[in-house]
Amino acid sequence: MQIITAENLAYSYGQQRAVDGVSFSVGPGEVYGLLGPNGAGKTTLIGMLASLLDPAGGRILFNGEDLTGRPQLLRPQLGVVPQEVSLHDELTGRENLAFFGGLYGLAGNTLRQRVGEVLERVGLLKDADRRLGGYSGGMKRRINIGASLLHQPRLLLMDEPTVGVDPQSRNYIYELIAGLAEQGTAIIYTTHYMEEAARLCRRIGIMDHGRMIAEGTLAELLELLPVRDLIRIGISGAERAELEALAAGSLADFAPLIGDGELTLQVDNAGRSLAAISAAFGPEAARISDLAVERASLENVFLHLTGRSLRED
Amino acid sequence: MRRILTICLASLRIWIRQPVAVVVSLLVPVVVMTVFGFVFGGMSGDADASPVRAMFVDEDGSEASMRLRDALQELDGLKLSTTQPAPGDGEALPWTRETALAEIRDGGTGMAVVVPAGFGEHLDNIDFTGNAPQIELLADSSLQIENAIMQGMLQQVSFMTAGSSLASQGMVIMGDELGMDPAVVSMMQGWMQDNAVWGPQPGGADAEGSDPVSGSAGDMDDQADAGDDAAETDNTSGGGMTGFVDIRVVDVLGEEKDNPVFSHQVAGVLTMFMLFTVAASGGSLLRERQNGTIRRIMISATRPVDYLLGKYLAFFLIAYLQTWVMLIAGWLIFRVDIISPLPSLAVFGALVALAATSFGMVLASVCRSVEQVSSISTLVILVMSSIGGSMMPRSIMPAAMQRLGDFTFNGWAMEGFTGIFWYGKDLSGIALPCLVMTGLALVLFGIAARLFSSKLAY
Numbered sequence: 001m002q003i004i005t006a007e008n009l010a011y012s013y014g015q016q017r018a019v020d021g022v023s024f025s026v027g028p029g030e031v032y033g034l035l036g037p038n039g040a041g042k043t044t045l046i047g048m049l050a051s052l053l054d055p056a057g058g059r060i061l062f063n064g065e066d067l068t069g070r071p072q073l074l075r076p077q078l079g080v081v082p083q084e085v086s087l088h089d090e091l092t093g094r095e096n097l098a099f100f101g102g103l104y105g106l107a108g109n110t111l112r113q114r115v116g117e118v119l120e121r122v123g124l125l126k127d128a129d130r131r132l133g134g135y136s137g138g139m140k141r142r143i144n145i146g147a148s149l150l151h152q153p154r155l156l157l158m159d160e161p162t163v164g165v166d167p168q169s170r171n172y173i174y175e176l177i178a179g180l181a182e183q184g185t186a187i188i189y190t191t192h193y194m195e196e197a198a199r200l201c202r203r204i205g206i207m208d209h210g211r212m213i214a215e216g217t218l219a220e221l222l223e224l225l226p227v228r229d230l231i232r233i234g235i236s237g238a239e240r241a242e243l244e245a246l247a248a249g250s251l252a253d254f255a256p257l258i259g260d261g262e263l264t265l266q267v268d269n270a271g272r273s274l275a276a277i278s279a280a281f282g283p284e285a286a287r288i289s290d291l292a293v294e295r296a297s298l299e300n301v302f303l304h305l306t307g308r309s310l311r312e313d
Numbered sequence: 314m315r316r317i318l319t320i321c322l323a324s325l326r327i328w329i330r331q332p333v334a335v336v337v338s339l340l341v342p343v344v345v346m347t348v349f350g351f352v353f354g355g356m357s358g359d360a361d362a363s364p365v366r367a368m369f370v371d372e373d374g375s376e377a378s379m380r381l382r383d384a385l386q387e388l389d390g391l392k393l394s395t396t397q398p399a400p401g402d403g404e405a406l407p408w409t410r411e412t413a414l415a416e417i418r419d420g421g422t423g424m425a426v427v428v429p430a431g432f433g434e435h436l437d438n439i440d441f442t443g444n445a446p447q448i449e450l451l452a453d454s455s456l457q458i459e460n461a462i463m464q465g466m467l468q469q470v471s472f473m474t475a476g477s478s479l480a481s482q483g484m485v486i487m488g489d490e491l492g493m494d495p496a497v498v499s500m501m502q503g504w505m506q507d508n509a510v511w512g513p514q515p516g517g518a519d520a521e522g523s524d525p526v527s528g529s530a531g532d533m534d535d536q537a538d539a540g541d542d543a544a545e546t547d548n549t550s551g552g553g554m555t556g557f558v559d560i561r562v563v564d565v566l567g568e569e570k571d572n573p574v575f576s577h578q579v580a581g582v583l584t585m586f587m588l589f590t591v592a593a594s595g596g597s598l599l600r601e602r603q604n605g606t607i608r609r610i611m612i613s614a615t616r617p618v619d620y621l622l623g624k625y626l627a628f629f630l631i632a633y634l635q636t637w638v639m640l641i642a643g644w645l646i647f648r649v650d651i652i653s654p655l656p657s658l659a660v661f662g663a664l665v666a667l668a669a670t671s672f673g674m675v676l677a678s679v680c681r682s683v684e685q686v687s688s689i690s691t692l693v694i695l696v697m698s699s700i701g702g703s704m705m706p707r708s709i710m711p712a713a714m715q716r717l718g719d720f721t722f723n724g725w726a727m728e729g730f731t732g733i734f735w736y737g738k739d740l741s742g743i744a745l746p747c748l749v750m751t752g753l754a755l756v757l758f759g760i761a762a763r764l765f766s767s768k769l770a771y
Contacts, residue, residue: 090327090330
């Protein structure tokens with residue numbers, strides 16, 4: 001059975017439709033990614049799932065039970081890692097965790113034990129008794145995540161948890177997430193970093209303007225693209241007119257995109273296409289100054305679906 | 314309950330780890346109180362802009378005492394009461410020494426002029442050897458400015474009203490010394506009496522007569538030339554010549570107390586800074602809202618009311634701690650007595666702290682940013698403190714300002730603390746300030762809770 005199922009969820013801020021008929025579900029041990037640009041509605045969707053916002057439409061099922069509009073039943077089952085580091089700088093890492101553990105009804109030895117476990121899990125046991133104000137951004141993010149794990153939630157909602165985090169801490173967080181998934185925790189992970197989504201998530205939902213425009217595994221989403229590989233070819237001394245002539249001529253089969261002194265060819269498989277491309281260039285091949293192959297990514301999927309770049313803003 | 318305590322303890326821990334907040338809450342008020350106490354401790358002045366109120370007790374019943382009474386009633390700036398408030402349809406009885414003392418001790422009218430029995434006779438037979446007739450001024454010594462003004466007024470009117478008797482006797486003595494014709498002395502006595510150069514005419518305020526400060530040497534010459542027309546003097550009649558009486562001030566309340574200004578400063582600064590502290594605490598609520606901590610707390614299935622109560626409890630404890638730091642400092646530095654009224658102080662101090670905490674939470678609920686809390690609270694608190702008597706006694710303010718003070722938090726807090734410190738009242742004696750503080754605590758918290766509940770969402 002799916003841990004959480006969202007059916008046709010909708011929410012508006014005044015006249016502005018922020019989430020419009022979004023449906024998806026997440027099973028135990030699954031990391032589900034919500035990808036989309038800023039303003040796509042990801043945070044609003046998380047807000048509804050966390051029962052902080054009352055949906056204007058649709059419903060939320062938890063373990064098959066409709067818990068829409070019943071926050072006191074839903075919230076104890078959830079852990080929410082907010083986008084901001086919502087902790088107290090004046091308290092130590094340990095005290096921050098104890099505070100939130102207390103809010104979840106933990107006390108005494110159970111609380112102490114859980115705090116220790118979480119500190120170890122997020123790799124901050126030796127820094128536990130330092131004030132949070134003295135932590136690095138990455139360390140704060142880890143405590144931020146840890147505060148949501150104390151009550152051992154079955155579902156974890158993570159809203160862009162690695163924003164502004166150093167690479168070392170980011171990798172730590174990725175390992176943490178992977179470990180939680182292995183233990184059966186369902187995770188909904190929002191991000192606008194496609195690399196994160198591709199790395200962490202078994203399935204990804206792409207949102208734009210409040211709607212789910214595509215959903216599936218990475219492979220399934222890439223299947224939506226007409227091509228898989230992009231070959232970027234720089235031609236030394238080439239004027240635009242010359243590039244246009246090449247694009248319209250022998251290279252037309254490769255759907256070329258004209259850049260500044262370069263052409264980008266779109267092919268299904270770069271390896272198999274290189275010979276044909278070389279032949280199409282003919283004697284002009286001698287003027288090729290550099291060549292790079294890029295794999296199609298979620299960025300390309302989003303571009304293909306919306307006509308906009310994921311990182312335009 | 315556990316969640317409430319969790320939130321409360323975390324908030325206290327956070328507060329104690331902010332040295333600036335702790336210093337501002339605990340140390341700065343003590344410093345301000347000490348400075349104000351020493352600065353204003355010797356303050357005396359006559360910057361009274363509202364009538365001084367006093368009772369008049371006539372134990373003598375002579376014409377002289379009546380002249381004194383009438384002269385006092387003529388004075389601008391003095392509101393003289395000669396009778397007690399009439400009970401229902403009953404007759405209003407004159408003040409007696411006992412009823413006047415009770416009134417002063419109860420914190421009502423703070424002064425009573427007592428003309429003792431024999432005053433008139435003593436005045437008529439004054440021998441100029443320093444044994445002056447005496448008037449008693451029963452006073453609440455905390456009203457230092459009013460007391461000084463009253464003494465000045467008494468000297469002024471005694472100068473005016475006792476003049477005729479003293480002048481008459483003075484003329485007789487001078488006549489004896491100089492060997493003057495008794496008829497001439499008698500004529501001069503009569504002239505002075507008739508012209509009332511320095512005092513009101515017999516019969517008091519409505520009597521016709523010259524202005525108390527008019528008259529000149531030329532008039533005296535005319536009277537001397539009139540000769541046979543001079544009236545026979547009557548040593549007890551009105552009209553004025555110069556003279557003076559002894560004014561004996563009886564400190565009704567302050568015999569065993571130190572300088573009343575100190576206790577006023579303790580109460581005043583305590584109240585003012587308590588408001589600043591709770592306003593800053595309210596600012597911390599806004600900070601938590603801005604950085605998403607409140608949202609996170611709500612996600613943990615904590616009810617909004619639990620969150621508010623936890624915060625309320627923490628802020629109240631900080632305010633109450635501040636109260637006791639100030640009181641103990643007042644006791645150590647200025648020897649303000651906090652031991653004998655300890656139970657009353659404990660309860661009233663708690664009520665004030667509760668009301669102040671509610672005020673701080675209302676501020677946090679209506680403001681949108683920490684900066685707004687800071688600027689609005691500064692303005693509101695300083696105004697309330699000024700009008701309410703935290704900075705200077707309300708008794709020296711204009712009457713309209715004094716009435717306005719009844720609408721301030723500080724006014725009622727000062728009423729209660731002054732009642733405990735100075736008038737030695739227990740809780741039943743300050744029942745109204747207690748009720749006001751309780752009402753403020755409940756009503757303001759209700760307002761804050763209602764306003765906050767809509768803001769504690771995502």
